[in-house]
Amino acid sequence: MGTPAFREFVETVRAASDIVEVIGNYVPLKRAGSKYKALSPFNAEKTPSFFVDPQKQLFKCFSSGYGGTVFDFVMQYERLDFLGALRLLAERAGLEMPGSFRKEAGAPSTRERLFSLHKAVADRWRGLLWNSPEGEAGRRYLESRALSREAAETFEIGYAPDRWDGVLRWGLTHGYSVELLAEAGLVVLGEKSQPYDRFRDRLIIPIADEAGRIVGFSGRSVGSEGSAPKYLNSPESPIFSKGKILLGMDRAKRAIAQEGRAVLCEGPMDLMRCHLAGFRNVVAVQGTALTEHHARLLRRFAEEVIVCFDADRAGESAAVRGLEILTEAGFDVRVASLPTGEDPDSFLRRGEAAVASFRETLRLAPAYLSHLLDQAARQNDLALPRGRSQAAQMMAVWLAKIPDPIRREAVVLETAAP
Template sequence: MGTPAFRDFVETVRAASDIVEIIGSYVPLKRAGSKYKALSPFNPERTPSFFVDPQKQLFKCFSSGHGGTVFDFVMRYERLDFLGALRLLAERAGIEMPAGFRKETESPSSRERLLSLHKAVADWWRTILWKEAEGEAGRRYLASRAVPREIAEAFGIGYAPNRWDGVLRWGAAQGYPVELLAEAGLVVLGEKGRPYDRFRDRLILPIADEGGRIVGFSGRIVGGDGSGPKYLNSPETPIFTKGKVLFGMDRAKRAILQEGRAVLCEGPMDLIRCHAVGFSHVVAVQGTALTEHHARLLRRFTEEVIVCFDADRAGENAAVRGIEILTEAGLEVRVASLPAGEDPDSFLCGGEAAVSRFREILQRAPTYLSHLLEQAASRNDLSLPRGRSRAVQSIAPWLAKVSDPIRREALALEAAVRLGVSRGALEQAMRKADMPSQGGRSPSVPLRAKRDAVLTELIWLLCEAPGIQGRVRMELDLRWLEENEEGGLVQKILSAGSDPEALFPALSEEERSLVTGLLVSPPPVDPSIEPEERWSQLRERLAYLWKQRRIRLLEERVRAGGSSAEIQCALRELVDLRRSLE
């Protein structure tokens, strides 16, 4: 893997993989001067601390500390090793792996094997739906739901035949072992260890991650006696965690950025219908409860979410739970209410008039507090004290969470008038609702050790102006680097050079984080000072600081005592050092 040919191939892939383009396919980047910024894809946050430098082709996440080249980003985000990241980026750039060293990267990781398997079985199910007689049940179901073929094909919909061993036989023919099929959740091991297909007689909707790679499936039953669940999803696997994937995000993320908001619905058919009629900024929770990870994922692409769940009691309750998670993630939330008994799929089947009405519902969707206030008023008899009390108890915790005092006061007044209670009574309920949170403490963040400012600036100089490295090698006294963690990093840079591909493999994760952080966000230095002059200043400062440390050490030796010769030697060195500082 260290051959010149392999290194040349790595450089070819790196040159073809612009870091802004690659990271921008995962994270919505916004221009910030000469760099790009975004919310961290690694840590929850409300203020962007993730930066990409197009000139240096580096990224730095200040909230998590991660940073590096395009390979480092793909490795961390995709949880791949270097060879996996190299293969992924090469495929993306349309670069074929040279036969001479293909063996060096042809042992895919477990994650890559699972991704490859999911893509292959999705293609097989899709072939069955459109080209095999067994797929007639799936085709009839799509026709009954008025889903056009072009929409079904766009979403990669397939059909799992009504067989207990369909995937098992297909997998054996394709060379996939039963153990891998089970790990992927495609087959289930029975009580006696006998495997059978998980998905049978179901319309298959692939579930993709943000990059568009299939990581799981949702199977909608189309026939049988209806005894099974309407939707059957893949179990959690090494590549699929249902609480971390929003259905349709890979297709919707660009539209969400353009619209400035996302619409969140409940099921996959709701999403497919919305996309089919032009609402491309819709994502779905895939039949599971909304999670904090879902909210953070949405927050990376937008600041506003419109919740549009089914218009039944279950949908309303799910919306309330979702609102709390979304608002805690810092999102502005509105709620779109459909007529009773409707969901987006059924509502949008009403033709152009329904599409226009749905667009109007989204545009006029009230804020979540207005929605919850109306819900509290409609669900309780406000003519009775008990009804007003229940309504106040349901809305007070929400009002108490509003941090802006002016906005909270205005909302409290509106709620008091709407519910027919005094403002004082409502504010008392708000204070009571807010009491449990008063003793809460935000999680502590470990403090980073204070870095040596002079050596930190030197590290930045060596990477920012590599032409100075030759002079630094000649003039640097290695004693100046002693007793400092940054000293070891300086020596590594001088040994390997400042090119990231040559330097970064020699660095620890903490050292790599420091280097990328300095390159993306330089220390506060005077830009008018040329590198040669800056090194001269740093050299003098390093020598001065070393002499001070040496003087303190010698003074301690003299105080500690010892042989007469040792003390005399220490005193002579002390005199010389003090004179040199005068």
């Protein structure tokens, strides 16, 4: 790796990888004199301690102690060795590793092979959706959900045919081992049976990390559902963790950073419909499970979150659980409520008037404490002393979760306002 040709390639990649541009894809950077600053991407914090120097092409994170070049940042953030970071940055810059020392650079890591596999299988499924007779089931489903081909291609949607060994055979033909296919969650290893495809007869929606790389899939059943789950997601893998990935973060992070506000909804269909309707600062959880890691990720980009979960009992319960996590993370939290039985997807499909109404609903979304007060009033008879006492106790518990006393007082005043 010390040959002149290799060193020259490293310098070429370094020159093509401006540290502000690269780190800006992971963290919203703000000008601070001659440097840029941000909340640490490595530790949870409320005051920015992460700085990037564009002149020196260096970064320093004072809360974690990490610092160095663009290669050091990618190595630390992506958990790669130097060669892995070199490959990633070279690919980002559109540079191909010279064949003369590709062998010298060593074999790709498991994470790199998984990234490559996910991209390749996503391309295959996308081709099957539009170019294969088998894809007719997926095309019919898209039509039933009022999703055009242009919309589907925007989100790189594909279709996994109703076969037990479609990906398995394709993968082996293209040099991917059964073990790697299983590690990616694309193939299931049965204890007594032959390996088989996890995703069958499903519309496939890729799941990307915040850098835009495909790390998993969400498969929507399009056939006779029976006992099969409506949605089937990739399992945990070295590159995918459900509790760490927010759907659409790669597409929404710039809009979120610009507005200082994120809208949080449920699932891929709500997410896609919102983006197609022009709401670019929307992200989604998979199902209803918001985690502390999700909150820390959002906190790097925004100070306010509007929660807009489905208007049903499950969505209401999920919203309450999410409110607790977001409140303790220091967000200004608001709740946007849709008519009973509606979700963002179904609501926005009604046309331009619905889009305008949704925009107004977000603009007027009340502070979460007002939402909870309404909920407490519905659950308790405020005409009775006991009902008022129980409602007050419920609200006191939530007020105690606001860590900042100034913010706590502001929320109380806003909630009490007519």
